[in-house]
Amino acid sequence: MSAPTRAPAHPSEAPTTTDPLARGLVPQEERSALRRSIRLLHIDRRRLLWAVLAGSAGLGSAVALTATAAWMIARASQMPDFGQLAVAAVAVRLFGTSRAVLRYLERLASHQVALEGMAALRESVYTTLASGRTDTVTTLRRGDLLARTGADVDSVGDVVVRALVPAAVAALVGLGSAVLVGWLNVGAGIVLAGCLLVAGVVGPALTIRSVRLSEHAQILARSELSATAMTMVDGAGELTVSGGVHGMLSELRRTEVALARAKDAGARPAALAAGIDTLAMGVAVLGSLLLGVPATIAGAMQPVELAVIVLTPLAAFEGTALLGPAAAQLVRSGGAALRIMRLLDNATSDRTTSGSAADGSAPTAQLSAVGVSVGWPGGPIVAHGIDLDVAPGRAIAVVGASGLGKTTVLLTLAGLLPPVSGQVTVGGRAAWGAPRPWVSRQVVLTAEDAHIFATTVLENLRVARGDVTPEEATDLLGRVELGPWLAALPQGLDTVLGSDATTISGGERRRLLLARALASRAQLLLLDEPGEHLDASTADRLVADLLRTAHESGAGPAGDEPRGLVLVTHRLAALGGADEVIVLGHAAAGGGPAPDQGGLRRPVTVVARGTHAELLASVPEYRWAAEQDSAPDV
């Protein structure tokens, strides 16, 4: 099922503008997203203040070390009594020590603030998504979900450590240095302040420009590069035999040239930013000399103080040097904040699906769809004209070639996606819009890519129902033919499965998910390709058994009533037990190509329905496909 995952969940995320700087260095929406997400960090203000103070004192120590040492040396050259220098000598050593200690304390404090912020932000993102609009999560690729809650949250937290604290420290220390120099010579102080301001504003602005330009280049080139790389890796054999590898390499070189040109544009401001700090420092030193020397000769300033105002600027620019990386971080965090906030806004728009399941009356579980069209929000309609009815005791199979949108149909039936048009009702209430806890007590969906948690086998079954006993678990696993697998596990039901079940095979994973679905209390089960990754005979046996459960009493969740079933499959051989088979496909329309995955697609609809036997008799295409499936492996 690749079609829906390919559909962009948020089309606005695609790079649309050709000029990455069209909306300014830090666009308004990025700023407001950053502000909002920083608020969600719940920053510990006292600790943040402490981090800024410790950092400023640490960096200030470096400036003070230079200033005091300059004073001490200049004074020493006048050969005073050594006692007069003793205080300065102690101060110099103290500043030499305090710098490292304070910096260490600042790093700890700022990291603590950031980490706590990340934890808080992550929790609010999770709870918002959990109780927000269901389709926000449904349409989000797992990689994107992890990127939003993982790397993006970290990136917003990093703004504390890498942007806010350094910026505050640079401002405080810069101000302090300028005041110190200005106290000795007002003109030199003003020059230093001006140079610090230029280095602290122009440099970071150039850095932001550079980051935006090169990031833009990267986005443009990366999709082409990965397409070329994927083609070369996937088609390595064919390209070798056909000699097509040369064509691919020249394509690669064309992309690289375009990428290099775009990156050079971004490198220019970065190079200028690197030079500006040094230049500003030099100008400040020259300014101190130009203003300080005449003042000293005129007697307006002590000769010793000349050394201080000339040498202090040499150390004062260490703070502004931190601002370039801080600006780059600001851009990265801004992008991350924007993505997180868009997701949260999407999740909380319209309505929330949180609510209580306290609607105590047990309704008749009856799922019906009338004239339903389905599609990914914001995407095209994938399938239309879907009608079906399922209640306990009835089993329906939805079949059709891969990639036609069968999964999208299931998600809509489960109330996880809004229907584009038409009505999906569960127990008489609209599936999309009723409280989630209520809907999921009637209907549960087991998606093809459902998650296996990194916990024990038993706990993975309890995800569906918290009170599954070990005996029940063993029974359930036996029903899906995982008995031998379970017996071979080192700790049986208590065996911990790897993260996302990388240590179990595709077929085992599929059956474990099936057992989990069977463990749930819901009377209606929607199952996506339960036989995938299994060999043909096992898959067919399993599907046939599932279809039987719909009709046998004693197979239901409470052990006394039958269940309703909608299962999506592309194998037809075992569908004899289904009450109805619904065939999705393209309605015959003059001369178009046979349905294909991707490429040029139009929505599918129900092209045939009936029992397996009826379809075999009346639909030649169905018979052909069923014959392929039931033919013994040759």
Next chain:
Amino acid sequence: MKPLDPRLLRHTRGARRYILITATTGAVTAALVVAQALLIAHAVAPVIDGTAGWAHVATLLPALAAVVALRAGVLVVQESSAHRSATHVIAELREQVLTRTVELGPRWLAAEQGPAVVTLVTRGLDDLEPYFVRYLPQLLLAATVTPATLAVVLGLNLVAALTIAFTLPLIPVFMWLIGVLTQKFAAERLATMQRLGAQLMDLLAGLGTLKALGREQGPGARVGELGRAYTRTTMATLRVAFLSGAVLEFLSSIAVALVAVGIGTGLVYGRIDLVTGLAVLMLAPEVYRPIREVGAQFHASADGIAAAAQSFAVIEHPLPPRGTRPAPDLRQTDIVLDAVSVAAPGRATWAPWQLEARLRPGRVLALVGPSGAGKSTAASVVLGLLTPDDGAVRLVPATPAGDSPASAGVSLSDVDPASWWAQIAWVPQRPVIVPGTVRANVLGDAAAAVDDRARVAAHDTGFDEVLAQLPHGWDSVLGQGGVGLSLGQRQRLALTRALLGTHPLVVLDEPTAHLDARAEEHVLTAVDRLRAQGRTVLVIAHRQALIARADDVVTVRSRATDPADGDRPDAPRTTSTPSPTSASARAEPTP
């Protein structure tokens, strides 16, 4: 981990050029740093001493201004060359990795994980940029500015130089000591941290599943709890991890303080003059600055070095030996598979096992067998992409069916692959589209004329229906920036290309997915046409209709390597369907 991998210089021209430029700018920077310190000292000291006036300072100012401007200029040059070189080196490595990847072929990719290569070339290599822009220049400055300034300090004042020379080696010693002392603690903490992080991500990744089951409300608190535990563990780790950075800063700044106090004492007793004192004071921090920067950028660079190392592992992976003899004309050659066996990677299975087949010119041979038996692998062996682990492929002069072979022929492994591939057209399950026009992809040349032959072939394979939907027919641009073709459409394109080619041997992997009755008909027609053209066809067949068209049918079998070895050998971990054959071999050990 080496800070500068010599292989980087060996494999990429961009890196060699960059090192030369950066070494030069480093040397110039060293000279400018020294000049700046001396100029300032010479300008300020006489004024403080009261021995010179404005006229003296005025003569030095232009030189100082020039030094400042030059330093900024050198930085700009250095930085832009850093960016440019990073771009070039990344491009060079990317091309080399991809080229070698293709040469190593599909079997190596299956064993070494193709996705890892894609991630490496699209994302991993980008980590080289911070390495080139931030780390390498500082490394070279540490090799130029540090010794140069230290030498100047030595020339100015022995005591200050000795102070620096004693503290400088303490930096690596202390960092090493701290590393050793905290290693065990840090490793434990790091493991806890990673475990907590993994648990958190696992919970987040399962959100969609929990929603589908209506169980999404519970874990919110758990996410917060895990987050706080993660913070605690991480802070404990950081308290230790930041120590080495603190020691580095402490040693460099206390050394400068000690130098300053030493100079002050020297001045009081008249042992040195003020010019020297000020110059040493300004130069002392410059000795340490590159080393501090190298330490600060170390972690940023580690990823880049790792990515480069991964690239070299691919680039330097030896190619299997290749033959040199020109391939015989396939129109008059039988291809004989002699007990060919291949060990399946990651499975304790031979697939195929002891395959015997004889592919005669002008005939259609079908390979059949359950999935996982090694049909595609057998085709790869014939294609020369894979060397059998046992048995051999021999090329012998064609004999009429039934006659005993006249000679043993040559082994395929002795044949020059290029001359072999020039005679073969291959239609795989997932054909590749080279970016370009349909015309270039099908006819092999962007300027080739579409004649009746091409039109008939396109009709036979159903590709004409695809063409009718494309915006510019034969001249539609495919691939990046152009139209995307679905898998079924690509299969039709590849079939058409094979029909129009003149390669004596066509290897055809019958599509298993997305095949309906019409698509099957197209494949059958294509095989008939190829036979009519007198071409040899090796087809991996899945369906009865195609098997019935073949002149010869060969069944491919797999076999567990050690059937007596327990009842649960390593099952295939991939998503491929386990083959019933290997399953039964497991269940019933053969004596």
